Amino acid sequence: MNEALGYVHGLVGWAFSLAEAYDVPSLIGAGVFFLFAGLALLFACGVVFLRNVVHSALSLTATFICVACLYLSIDADFMGAVQILVYGGAVAVLIVMAIMLTRRDDMAHSNPSRGLWQHAGAAVVSGLFLLGMAAVAVLSPFQSAPQPLGDAAPGLADLMLSHYVLPFEVAAVLLLIAMIGAILLAKGAEES
């Protein structure tokens, strides 16, 4: 009994010293980051390596939602909401609809890959890219100084309707053109 109490006491003391050494909020932030980043990378690998293309689409949606959680963890709440609405909602539905419209046979092997040589080449290319980007990211002397910018949505609205009003209108026109173009492409202009 005394031994068990002593063990618990030692454990609690160890936890307190750990909490003093590494302040707890930063440790929780690290836990959140590694949880969602790891899940996002796992689901991204699922997009590439799963055999069934519907499972790939589901995995892609899960990746989008994990990335949205990462946005929320760095105070980009509006960006997280946009990510869930546009990617987790609209893009996921569009992709699943495209899968259902372009395939009528069985789904079990619906996500084919190229041969071994293409895999080796792709691994070399993406590995070299990753090496270069990681070297640049780690060796650059960024001064991390997060500072409070206030609420995201009002700040974004002010920017969008004052300094960036022309790109805002151009984006609206682009979305309209893309919608009309998609309808024309899918329907076929000559049939109307």
Next chain:
Amino acid sequence: MNLMDFVRLATHVGLHHFLLFSALLFAIGLFGLLTKKGLIPLLMCVELMLNAVNINLVAFNHYMPVSDYSGQLMAIFAVAVAASEVAVGVALAFRIYRDHGTVDVDELREMKG
């Protein structure tokens, strides 16, 4: 550098963590783009790469000493362009499937000289 220093450095989440994460996500998307055969999986891999770019923009906006939300605004414009890209890409895939009966990019070689 001993182990405890490394753990302290790794658990202090900063800009480098987000840059490495987005580089990994982009590399996975690039690998898929180079190895997949179907048109729809290629679109999905492009979406992964676009997401990696958006993470970079938002992380720079949060961690660098800036005074407004320009970085997040760029990411929102990128989302709008990506949405229209997906709409047109899906319509193209549907059209190609209707005209050729397949969405395998290795079998679509009419333009090959």
